[in-house]
Amino acid sequence: MTDDTVSAPRPPRSGGIGRVVGASLIGTTIEWYDFFLYGSAAALVFNKLFFPTADPLVGTLIAFTTYAIGFLARPLGGVVFGHFGDKVGRKRLLVVSLLLMGGATFAMGLLPTYATIGVGAPVLLTVLRLVQGFALGGEWGGAVLIVSEHGGAEKRGFWASWPQSGAPGGNLLATGVLALLAAVQSDAAFLSWGWRVPFLLSGVLVLVGLWIRISVSESPVFLEAKARAEARAETLGEDAKEGAPVVEVLRTSWRQVLGAIGTRFGENISYYILTSFLLVYVTSHLGLSKSTALNAVLIGSAVHFLTIPGWGALSDRIGRRPVTLIGSVGMAVWAFAFFALVDSRSFGVITLAVTVGLLFHGAMYGPQAAFISEMFDTRVRYTGASMGSQLSSIIAGALAPIIAVELLKDYDSAMPISVYVCAAAVVTTITVAVIKETRGRDLTRPLTGGPAPAAPGRQPIPGS
Helix, strand or coil: CCHHHCCCCCCCCHHHHHHHHHHHHHHHHHHHHHHHHHHHHHHHHHHHHCCCCCCHHHHHHHHHHHHHHHHHHHHHHHHHHHHHHHHHCHHHHHHHHHHHHHHHHHHHCCCCCHHHHCCHHHHHHHHHHHHHHHHHHHHHHHHHHHHHCCCCCCCHHHHHHHHHCHHHHHHHHHHHHHHHHHHHCCHHHHHHHHCHHHHHHHHHHHHHHHHHHCCCCCCHHHHHHHHHHHHHHHHHHHHHCCCCHHHHHHHHCHHHHHHHHHHHHHHHHHHHHHHHHHHHHHHHHCCCCHHHHHHHHHHHHHHHHHHHHHHHHHHHHHCHHHHHHHHHHHHHHHHHHHHHHHCCCCHHHHHHHHHHHHHHHHHHHCCHHHHHHCCCCHHHHHHHHHHHHHHHHHHHHCCHHHHHHHHHHHHCCCHHHHHHHHHHHHHHHHHHHHCCCCCCCCCCCCHHHCCCCCCCCCCCCCCC
């Protein structure tokens, strides 16, 4: 039996896909909560507790450098988790990633500060940040794939966008906890012990996430591909043995990896400017309270969370590319309006600036899970999707807050930062304009096996 003769698995009943989506959403929300919590803390407290310097902006810059180190570990996590995810399944690796992330974040809440043990404190913090990055590098690919591979093609963009909502969901949770603590505590109490509470809370959240994530079934598309591979191995012996997924990706799918990197580039940079860097800009440059920035991000993240599935659903109707281009072109323009509005120092106007920015970001982010999943074949999908997304996180998201802080430090103006965000959005616009549409692709069929059938009730898509 060949790849081309295997029929596509029937989409599960709505209850089944609902369970899978719920498990992925809750798991990714918890993991992003852990990851974003570090970014918020780097902007607000780590510069004082772990990297004390005479110049607050320099301390913040050092704190954001350790924040970026977590991104460096993400491609390694993507390759390792992708390798085993393509070999043994998506579900097991998602459980491991959640345990690693939650354990590292909980340990951060127990760390002694620089005042207690000196240089050992930032070293331990950096090691735990590396563990966070490694875990998150494996989380994204597995979470979006297990949803993409459970559902049918017609609503894949909608269903797969729900794990994407885990990013603003996690940011919403992290920012909300910090905002609540900032509101009920004095600055001295928050610096003394209050900042530890959200990190220790991660331990409870992980237990909830594990209970839900263990209950879902393995991807039917993966199980079918695994059965085909085992049948070929029995028939052909050593001749049917497949190479390491990472080698196969680099040999056959490097164009798709570059496409995934470019697709995520503007989205990644804009998100960390709109959320993490904003906390620095509002508190250090404008001299406003941290509650102003936290509450603005909190409201914007709530809208972001609710609208991402809408963008995913729209991509099922008009295609992944058009929706992504709405976001990238919109962000290129909004980059200049954003800081002009934030400079008003009005809480309402700042909130509007963040919310509109996150709406454009959601147009890029919502279709992304289905878009990137559809770029790769099943046997290398976990590895390829993870590599593309996590390599982009190094050159885009990891450096975004650092570059923004340096630009602010050198020019004392937001204009260069607006140009930076606009340029990143242009990169994504050009990438998406030249790559092929993927909507409607049958994930059980290889890219080399001819055009995939369109989703039920739709016309075939040229180039898919």
